Amino acid sequence: MEAEKDLFGKCPYMTAQKVLSGKWSIMILYHLGKKTMRFGELQRQLPDLTQSTLTKQLRALEENGLIERKIYPQVPPKVEYSLSDIGIKFKKVLVELAIWGGEYIETLKDKADRP
Amino acid sequence: MEAEKDLFGKCPYMTAQKVLSGKWSIMILYHLGKKTMRFGELQRQLPDLTQSTLTKQLRALEENGLIERKIYPQVPPKVEYSLSDIGIKFKKVLVELAIWGGEYIETLKDKADRP
DNA sequence: ATACATAGTATCTAATAAGATACTATTGGG
DNA sequence: CCCAATAGTATCTTATTAGATACTATGTAT
Numbered sequence: 001m002e003a004e005k006d007l008f009g010k011c012p013y014m015t016a017q018k019v020l021s022g023k024w025s026i027m028i029l030y031h032l033g034k035k036t037m038r039f040g041e042l043q044r045q046l047p048d049l050t051q052s053t054l055t056k057q058l059r060a061l062e063e064n065g066l067i068e069r070k071i072y073p074q075v076p077p078k079v080e081y082s083l084s085d086i087g088i089k090f091k092k093v094l095v096e097l098a099i100w101g102g103e104y105i106e107t108l109k110d111k112a113d114r115p
Numbered sequence: 116m117e118a119e120k121d122l123f124g125k126c127p128y129m130t131a132q133k134v135l136s137g138k139w140s141i142m143i144l145y146h147l148g149k150k151t152m153r154f155g156e157l158q159r160q161l162p163d164l165t166q167s168t169l170t171k172q173l174r175a176l177e178e179n180g181l182i183e184r185k186i187y188p189q190v191p192p193k194v195e196y197s198l199s200d201i202g203i204k205f206k207k208v209l210v211e212l213a214i215w216g217g218e219y220i221e222t223l224k225d226k227a228d229r230p
Numbered sequence: 231a232t233a234c235a236t237a238g239t240a241t242c243t244a245a246t247a248a249g250a251t252a253c254t255a256t257t258g259g260g
Numbered sequence: 261c262c263c264a265a266t267a268g269t270a271t272c273t274t275a276t277t278a279g280a281t282a283c284t285a286t287g288t289a290t
Contacts, residue, residue: 103201
């Protein structure tokens with residue numbers, strides 16, 4: 001698969017950077033980290049991206065093995081997205097990222113307080 | 116400053132995603148996390164990006180407050196790059212990212228072993 | 231027969247980012 | 261006077277991403 005080939009043998013940082021490159025990847029992983037969700041629910045959690053963009057981001061994450069897609073043979077369709085094993089392991093990164101992001105926002109506020 | 120305004124009040128994940136969006140940001144932060152470096156040394160560590168690209172990435176990181184740029188009034192010029200306070204705090208994220216990236220690469224190898 | 235719900239596709243456009251290449255400024259040393 | 265060393269700029273081109281918009285498929289309920 002395309003996605004795998006060019007990630008092979010690279011350093012962990014480059015690999016991580018590549019996998020996280022989509023503009024919404026972190027947000028999507030965060031939401032799916034809370035619970036498995038259907039497409040529509042995920043979309044409601046992320047009202048700022050369009051359906052086609054969400055589809056593209058999900059496909060990229062799926063190709064890279066971070067999430068899984070389960071199709072129920074129903075009409076109207078039901079498709080559930082969840083974190084894969086390696087996706088679940090990514091939650092540890094998310095924890096640190098959230099802490100750091102909070103601190104970062106604080107530093108911005110500090111700078112704004114006394115300009 | 117532009118970079119600050121539109122990050123304000125956002126959630127930590129969105130903020131983090133934005134700051135890390137450059138293709139080389141994580142690699143640069145990793146190298147500067149090891150030690151303060153001059154422009155040329157950094158470039159030697161990252162032979163895959165051109166001078167102009169490196170300059171752009173460094174400027175973006177500086178605008179976002181992650182790194183600091185110290186100019187020595189010399190000829191030929193000497194400019195040192197280092198992590199800012201909030202940049203240093205990012206090292207905790209890097210640690211988790213490296214662990215996860217390593218695990219991720221392993222899963223790719225596993226998949227390749229038995230296709 | 232028609233409408234509805236869900237999870238999409240297909241195109242096209244616009245915005246952003248990255249990369250290639252060539253050029254600049256300064257000044258101490260030969 | 262000319263060269264080397266360092267850290268850039270300035271342009272232009274290309275590639276990658278994201279976003280907008282309109283369309284599709286299908287079984288059930290009315």
